[in-house]
Amino acid sequence: MDYTRFALNPETLPGAVPVRRATVNGETLRGICTAVHESGGLLHALWGCDERDREGGYLLRVALQDDAGLLLLELPVDAAQLCFPNVADTFPAADRMQRAVHDLLGLRPQEGDTRPWLRHGSWPADCFPLRRDYAGSEPPTAEDYPFVRVTGNGVHEIAVGPVHAGTIEPGHFCFSVVGEKVLRLEERFGYAHKGIEKRFETLPLMDGQRLAARVSGDSAVAFSWAYCMALEGLCGVTPPLRALWLRALCLERERIANHLGDLGALGNDAGFAVGLAQFSRLKEDWLRTNQRAFGARYLMDALVPGGTRCDLDAAQRRDLLDALPPLTAELGVLRDIYDDHTGLQDRFTGAGCVPPALARRLGLIGLSGRASGQSWDLRCDHAHAPYDALAVHMAGRLQGDVAARVAVRFEETLESLRLCQVLLENLPGGDVRGSMPPPAGRLGIGWIEGWRGPVLVALEPGADGSIRRCHPHDPSWQNWPVIEHAVIGNIVADFPLINKSFNLSYSGQDL
Amino acid sequence: MNITTLITQLTEVILAVIAAPLLMGWVNQCRSWLQNRRGAGMLQPYRQIRKLFHKDAVIAAHASPLFRLVPYVQFASMCLAAAIIPSLWTGLPFAVAADTIALVGLFATARVFLALAAMDIGTAFGSMGARREMLVGFLAEPALLMVFFTASLISHSTSLPTIVETLAHGRLAIYPSLAFAGVAFLMVLLAENARIPVDNPATHLELTMIHEATVLEYSARHLALIEWSVALKLFNYTCIGLALFLPWGLAAGTHSPGDLLLAIPITGLKLLVAGFGLALIESLNAKLRIFRAPEFLATAFLLAVLGLLVHLLLGS
Numbered sequence: 001m002d003y004t005r006f007a008l009n010p011e012t013l014p015g016a017v018p019v020r021r022a023t024v025n026g027e028t029l030r031g032i033c034t035a036v037h038e039s040g041g042l043l044h045a046l047w048g049c050d051e052r053d054r055e056g057g058y059l060l061r062v063a064l065q066d067d068a069g070l071l072l073l074e075l076p077v078d079a080a081q082l083c084f085p086n087v088a089d090t091f092p093a094a095d096r097m098q099r100a101v102h103d104l105l106g107l108r109p110q111e112g113d114t115r116p117w118l119r120h121g122s123w124p125a126d127c128f129p130l131r132r133d134y135a136g137s138e139p140p141t142a143e144d145y146p147f148v149r150v151t152g153n154g155v156h157e158i159a160v161g162p163v164h165a166g167t168i169e170p171g172h173f174c175f176s177v178v179g180e181k182v183l184r185l186e187e188r189f190g191y192a193h194k195g196i197e198k199r200f201e202t203l204p205l206m207d208g209q210r211l212a213a214r215v216s217g218d219s220a221v222a223f224s225w226a227y228c229m230a231l232e233g234l235c236g237v238t239p240p241l242r243a244l245w246l247r248a249l250c251l252e253r254e255r256i257a258n259h260l261g262d263l264g265a266l267g268n269d270a271g272f273a274v275g276l277a278q279f280s281r282l283k284e285d286w287l288r289t290n291q292r293a294f295g296a297r298y299l300m301d302a303l304v305p306g307g308t309r310c311d312l313d314a315a316q317r318r319d320l321l322d323a324l325p326p327l328t329a330e331l332g333v334l335r336d337i338y339d340d341h342t343g344l345q346d347r348f349t350g351a352g353c354v355p356p357a358l359a360r361r362l363g364l365i366g367l368s369g370r371a372s373g374q375s376w377d378l379r380c381d382h383a384h385a386p387y388d389a390l391a392v393h394m395a396g397r398l399q400g401d402v403a404a405r406v407a408v409r410f411e412e413t414l415e416s417l418r419l420c421q422v423l424l425e426n427l428p429g430g431d432v433r434g435s436m437p438p439p440a441g442r443l444g445i446g447w448i449e450g451w452r453g454p455v456l457v458a459l460e461p462g463a464d465g466s467i468r469r470c471h472p473h474d475p476s477w478q479n480w481p482v483i484e485h486a487v488i489g490n491i492v493a494d495f496p497l498i499n500k501s502f503n504l505s506y507s508g509q510d511l
Numbered sequence: 512m513n514i515t516t517l518i519t520q521l522t523e524v525i526l527a528v529i530a531a532p533l534l535m536g537w538v539n540q541c542r543s544w545l546q547n548r549r550g551a552g553m554l555q556p557y558r559q560i561r562k563l564f565h566k567d568a569v570i571a572a573h574a575s576p577l578f579r580l581v582p583y584v585q586f587a588s589m590c591l592a593a594a595i596i597p598s599l600w601t602g603l604p605f606a607v608a609a610d611t612i613a614l615v616g617l618f619a620t621a622r623v624f625l626a627l628a629a630m631d632i633g634t635a636f637g638s639m640g641a642r643r644e645m646l647v648g649f650l651a652e653p654a655l656l657m658v659f660f661t662a663s664l665i666s667h668s669t670s671l672p673t674i675v676e677t678l679a680h681g682r683l684a685i686y687p688s689l690a691f692a693g694v695a696f697l698m699v700l701l702a703e704n705a706r707i708p709v710d711n712p713a714t715h716l717e718l719t720m721i722h723e724a725t726v727l728e729y730s731a732r733h734l735a736l737i738e739w740s741v742a743l744k745l746f747n748y749t750c751i752g753l754a755l756f757l758p759w760g761l762a763a764g765t766h767s768p769g770d771l772l773l774a775i776p777i778t779g780l781k782l783l784v785a786g787f788g789l790a791l792i793e794s795l796n797a798k799l800r801i802f803r804a805p806e807f808l809a810t811a812f813l814l815a816v817l818g819l820l821v822h823l824l825l826g827s
Contacts, residue, residue: 158635158718165727166715180801269719271711271798277546343708343797492639493801496716 001039001066006032010071015233016384017447018069026085029062029075033090041066042363042376043091045456045473046098048105050132052079058107060084062094063445063456063473069382070447070456077107086112093363093478100511104130104197115146118190118510129198150176150184158492162191169506173495180491185484192510200470201462205231206305206436208467212457213300215472216508221247221254222450223457223472224303229384229446230459231305234439238385243307243432245386249320249423250299250308252416255451256327257286257298259413262503266406267338269497270347278334282327289323292316307433321424328417335410348403352486352498355400364482366453366475368502371408372400378449390419402501412451438465452476452505474508516604519771520594523603526775527593531746532556532739534786541790556742563735571632571728581628582729582736588621589743598750599774600762601672601679610669611659614751615652618703621740622648629725636717640724643801647709647721650808651702654695657815661692662755664822671754679758687825691818693756698811700748702804704741707793709804719798746782749789753781 003010006028010020024032033043044063051059058077063070077084086109088095098109099117106128108114116125123129123137150157155178162170170191176184196215200208212227213220225247232239239247260283267275287297293316294302302309312320338344354364356373364372379392395411397404439461446457453475462468483502487495536553543550570578594605595614609617626641663669665686666677678689702709705722714720717727726737754761760777762770799807 156635158639160717164715165717267797269716271707271714271796273542273713274546274794277548281547341797343799346803347797347800491801493719495718497719 001035001041001068003032003035006035008032013072013233013443013445014236014441015445016229016238017378017382017445019072019445019447020069021072021074021443023074023076026075029073030085030087030090032071032073033062033064033087036064036066036071037090039066040360042365043087043094043478044070044365044454045458045471045477046087046094046101047458047471047473048077048101048107048130049460049469050105050130051076053132058082058105060101060107061458061471062087063458065376070445072443072445072458082107083110084108086110088112091363092361093481096481096509097477104128106131116143116190118193120190120193122193129195145188147174147186147188148184152178152183154178155183162188171506175492175495177492180493182487182490182492182495185487185495187480187484189480189506190510192507194507194511196511197469197471200467203467205439205459205461205465205467208459208470209303209305210301212470212472213303215511216474216476216505217298217300218258218505219254219450219452219455219474219508220298220300221250221302222448222455223474224301225251226446226448226455226457226472227459227470228303228305229448230444230457231436231439231446232444233446234441234444234459234461235305235437236440237306237434237436239307239434240431241385241428242311242430243434245423245427246308246312246432247303248386248390249420249427250294250302251448251450252419252423253286253290254299255416256413256420257283257290258451258503259409259416260286262500263334263338263406263409263413265500265503266348266402266497267344269500270344272341272344275334275338275344278330282330285323286327289320293320304433306436307431311432312427317424317427321421324417324421324424328414331410331413331417338406338410345403347494347497348406349401351402351494352483352490352501353399353401354482354486356398358485359400359482362482362485363478365478366449367408367412367451368405368479368482369453370395371397371404373398378447378454382447386423390422392419402497405501450475452503453479455508472508472511474505476504476506476509479504480509516602519600519602520604523599524590524594527598527746527750528590528739528743530779530782531742532560534746534749534782535742537783537786538745538790538793541787542794545790545794556738560735560739563730563738564732566731568731568733570730570733573631573633574728575631577624578628578631578728579733581624582733582740584624585621585740586736586743588617588624589740589747592617592747593743593750595671596747596750597672597675597754597761598746599778600771601676602763603672606670606672611663611671611674612656612669614671615655615659618655618744619648619652621744625725629728632728634728636720636724636727639718640720640722640727643721644725647702647804647808650805651699651811654808654812654815655699655703657812657819658692658696658699658755661688661815661818661822664819665689671751675754675758675761676763678755679761680763686822688818688822689756691814691821693752695811695815695818696752696755698807698814700752701792702808702811704745704748706789708796708799709807711798719801721801749782749785750778753778753785757781 010022013019042065049059057079060075062073103119121143127137158175160173162172172188174186209224209227213224264276264279354372359372377394379387395408444459456473458471460468536556540550629637629641666674710721762774
């Protein structure tokens with residue numbers, strides 16, 4: 001799209017994905033956000049940096065996606081005013097990110113929600129952990145969090161979590177209901193805040209991918225690849241082709257493992273325990289194959305900057321290839337069972353519906369976005385190596401209900417199985433690890449289509465091979481607020497099923 | 512009432528109380544097998560109950576005495592029901608005291624107490640569970656009554672042992688009305704015992720629970736009693752079903768010791784088959800959306816009424 005009227009002069013960042021960077025002022029930022037939104041673009045991430053030791057003041061970074069790739073806007077924020085223009089009116093997904101920026105850095109949008117998001121009284125309201133002069137804080141103070149009240153005849157609240165009856169991550173869901181019907185859902189997260197961004201600043205550059213892999217354990221490959229991609233962009237190197245193919249193999253294996261788990265869990269949440277048993281068996285076999293080939297069930301630390309940690313020998317390749325046809329066949333059978341099961345389809349169809357127009361308005365992305373007509377997949381749209389050689393088929397549905405998200409999962413799993421076959425059969429020869437010169441750039445961006453959606457890592461190197469700032473961004477940031485809309489008008493008892501059909505990360509967005 | 516009948520009565524209740532967790536364990540084991548899982552074994556419910564009895568109870572600070580009382584009320588109601596239901600033999604002296612209508616009332620009383628206890632603590636889940644439990648209950652009870660009425664019309668009595676005696680030891684006849692009533696009863700059994708497709712006894716998702724949500728706050732011995740009475744309720748319902756629709760093999764009122772001993776393995780065998788059938792139904796179905804439960808139970812009621820009409824119109 002055309003930014004000439006904003007007098008924007010973007011600089012293209014080196015790296016595997018198309019990223020343009022430009023410095024803007026507040027007015028231009030809002031203008032570009034509106035223009036990008038009107039042309040069908042999205043907000044991907046919004047985060048802040050403490051730059052008082054360099055240029056003075058702070059920096060707010062907004063990552064937008066348009067048809068040419070990622071557009072990274074940098075807005076200098078004055079250290080005395082600590083204030084930036086609100087973009088949540090254009091991109092509703094920005095609201096929680098802006099609140100997190102305030103909790104961590106003390107920068108405040110000029111208008112909008114001022115409640116804390118990540119801060120649960122774990123540090124005082126006037127302490128900002130991501131500032132460079134932060135040196136620990138007082139013991140926690142308990143605070144009230146003002147939930148939005150719904151009043152009316154017969155309206156009552158059901159508060160669920162953060163501790164749940166099952167072994168799942170912590171999150172609080174406040175339902176306002178009449179009888180069984182949900183009038184409003186308000187989410188409250190941040191219980192899994194671990195200070196990951198602060199921890200990055202104490203790690204060496206060449207080691208950061210290990211922490212990145214642990215941002216959200218189910219997306220270990222996506223995050224570590226995004227980190228490595230950002231670092232390789234900074235250093236101006238491209239990993240050997242064999243390493244890239246192996247990375248893609250890991251990423252697709254991660255996608256398949258998660259989809260298998262979700263498909264089983266979705267059956268179970270609809271009371272169809274046979275589905276869970278069968279998919280759990282398939283997933284377990286798959287994870288054990290991971291263990292044999294890569295030494296880790298969830299492919300933790302399989303990737304390193306410059307390549308991959310381990311290589312596959314002929315026997316391991318054979319082992320991986322042999323596992324594909326039986327899984328494809330079993331998946332076909334299970335898909336038929338799911339499709340033909342009246343009870344399951346009755347639960348799936350129409351539940352948690354996000355129509356395409358709402359999905360576009362709220363910026364739903366990734367797998368759930370593709371189930372709501374938001375046909376956008378990084379592996380197809382801005383295919384980096386090796387995806388440029390694979391011609392990935394993008395799955396998609398328009399209905400936007402649980403059934404659509406189930407169907408997209410089935411399609412993507414089958415497509416990923418095909419990709420695994422191609423990747424294993426045509427694996428190029430050569431090294432799996434290249435050399436890593438010291439970083440030349442100031443900012444590197446990694447952008448990878450994980451199983452849940454695109455994950456983004458923005459990496460700034462410090463002096464002597466340290467990390468100055470690293471911001472990992474999970475698509476759950478954008479998609480969690482959509483669930484609040486998806487459940488309106490549904491019955492409370494269907495919420496677990498709807499929630500599972502999105503299966504978003506708590507840890508990935510609590511950081 | 513002589514001493515022999517008293518002993519047989521007591522034996523029946525004690526056997527029911529002891530065997531109930533075994534039936535539950537069998538159903539769960541069959542479910543595991545049907546899902547290609549190994550399962551925890553048929554004795555798992557006993558281990559669970561034993562474990563719970565060895566734990567210290569945690570009770571909410573706001574709990575009233577009612578909350579502590581309800582597990583005992585539940586257990587006692589189910590024991591009493593076991594005394595009325597002819598699971599092994601029909602010569603039950605206690606059965607004179609209560610007919611099928613009283614039996615339905617007994618189940619309803621237990622349910623009301625459970626709902627009260629669920630609301631007693633004041634948590635959102637308890638009230639939600641109580642609300643849903645009563646919704647299922649008030650739709651299931653009329654259907655159950657209609658099933659009993661169909662059977663009573665055949666035997667001209669509402670006393671369960673008399674009905675069973677007529678069906679088992681009267682002239683051999685095929686009753687089409689009982690076929691309708693049988694399907695209706697099966698549907699009521701699934702709903703009343705919180706089984707799939709109405710409720711999911713294995714779920715950990717608070718928001719989808721019906722029965723489980725009402726007992727979320729119970730722990731230790733209270734929970735053990737509740738779980739035991741849940742098992743006993745399933746046992747009772749299965750025995751009612753077997754007595755009404757497959758009454759052959761039950762010892763008659765004028766029994767010889769040989770008949771009594773023979774009734775035990777026959778009933779055991781029938782329970783094994785019924786338990787497997789239940790597990791099969793549960794494995795093949797998904798849970799209904801909660802507002803489909805009324806449709807499900809309305810179907811049960813309709814079938815029971817059809818059974819009644821078939822009997823009145825065809826006289827069979």
